[in-house]
Amino acid sequence: MVIMAKLVTLILLLEAMVASSFPGRLSMDYYVMSCAFVEPVVRNIVNQALEDDPNLAAGLIRMHFHDCFIQGCDGSILIDSTKDNTAEKDSPGNLSLRGYEVIDKIKEELEAQCPGVVSCADIIALAARDAVFFAEGPYYDIPKGRRDGSRSKIEDTINLPFPTFNASELIRVFGQRGFTPREIVALSGAHTLGVARCASFKNRISGGQAIDPTLVDSEFAESLSRTCSAGDNAEQAFDATKNVFDNLYFDALTRNNGLLTSDQTLYTHPQTKNFVEAYAFNQAMFFFDFQQAMVRMGLLDVKQGSNGQVRVNCRKVN
Ligand code: HEM
Structure with missing residues (x-):
């Protein structure tokens, strides 16, 4: 009887672990020890920004999609072009993206609270989620732990779907x-x-x-x-x-x-x-x-461990 009860407990525990962990070692409580207030910080800054300009909700959600579809959800959409490289954000399909300043503000605050911990890719995913909720859409929990990429090239954006597609x-x-x-x-x-x-x-x-x-x-x-x-x-x-x-x-x-x-x-x-x-x-x-x-969508080709980094400034590779 006791063995049976222990077995059931073990199975339930295992199920809970599977339910809260995702491919690429993402998990719901990824920042619980390293940056416990990440979610309220993101939510407050998103809410403030959207109170000032509700149109940015659309921008943040679209940004997450365009990030994930090119090179996976790795924050590559945020990287600025340099004299040697034209980045994703400068491709025709991305020129009307908006909300970059909101991400910058969140990153700045998180770097002040827990330096080098929260990835830009996670910030976009959380900001998009909070934007949906701000606009009266559903609220959902998302796994975290994405690492940032270091490649952002205009030519990769050819893989975005075109509005003329059937x-x-x-x-x-x-x-x-x-x-x-x-x-x-x-x-x-x-x-x-x-x-x-x-x-x-x-x-x-x-x-x-x-x-x-x-x-x-x-x-x-x-x-x-x-x-x-x-x-x-x-x-x-x-x-x-x-x-x-x-x-x-x-x-x-x-x-x-x-x-x-x-x-x-x-x-x-x-x-x-x-x-x-x-x-x-x-x-x-x-x-x-x-x-x-x-x-x-937020799990598309996420980077893990040494495949990625946590950018200090979302606009630049470390
Ligand atoms: C099914 C394929 C999709 C195509 C072809 C497509 C294409 C487009 C285009 C052409 C625009 C207008 C851009 C402009 O004229 O400036 C747009 C806007 C938008 N897209 Fe998509 N999209 C697609 C899927 C998605 C997905 C999956 C999301 C997010 C989950 C998304 C979120 C948005 C949002 C929120 C806007 C409005 C942006 C704003 O007002 O700033 N789209 N999309």
Whole structure:
């Protein structure tokens, strides 16, 4: 009887350990001994910054995606170009990223509290998570312990998905990173926040006419033309509530009002359409799937041990 009880306790303990540790020695309590206040520090600075400018929530979430998709989640998006190297952040697909100053501020505070301990890659992941919550989205716990990379090259950003991609292309490129069509739809739901510039959707219209077969709503096509009449940098929101994390993005897709080709296409493909409909109907389901997919995205090719470093200044390799 006693042996049995001990066995059960052991199994439960092992299960708990497995549940809290992730590939690459990431864990939920990674900084508990070395920098116990990392999460409140990040949260406070993110909250302050977003109170001043709520648009930055979108920027921080997108930054995490662009970091993880190129060279893994290693903070490489933050590295500044030098005279010998043009970094990821200066590629056309990254020029409209925003929120770098928020990350700098967090890093400065953490370096003051626990020097050389918290990686820039973890800071981006935590800031993105807190930005989702600030915008009224779901809150989720994320494993920590990512190390920073030292490579950041403009040419690597060719691997970012293009806004002109159709669903089959999205399924292929995300599939190469191990994501399912369901996860692609959930992650695209990040477009419930923020804006795109005309440059990102002008492929859909020509001379005021829709030339993208997924652009079937003529009034919406007109609104895209109107935005573009103000130039390539003119912005349009993805949905009616650009600073609120909700399911209106999916509602827009079901009404054929998706902003990018890569958005609207999700409502045309048999492997993604049902999820668009489900999330438009059920926000709780979207929130649940989004958290899970974000945790998985945050584990992409994470560096461990001597494969990485903890940068002292997120903009420079040590
Ligand atoms: C499915 C493939 C995706 C494509 C092709 C794509 C493409 C784009 C493009 C072109 C923009 C507008 C950029 C501009 O015009 O300045 C944008 C904005 C944005 N993207 Fe994505 N994206 C994708 C997936 C994601 C994912 C997975 C996330 C995060 C988890 C994300 C988060 C965002 C956010 C929040 C914005 C608004 C940024 C702002 O307002 O500053 N995107 N995306």
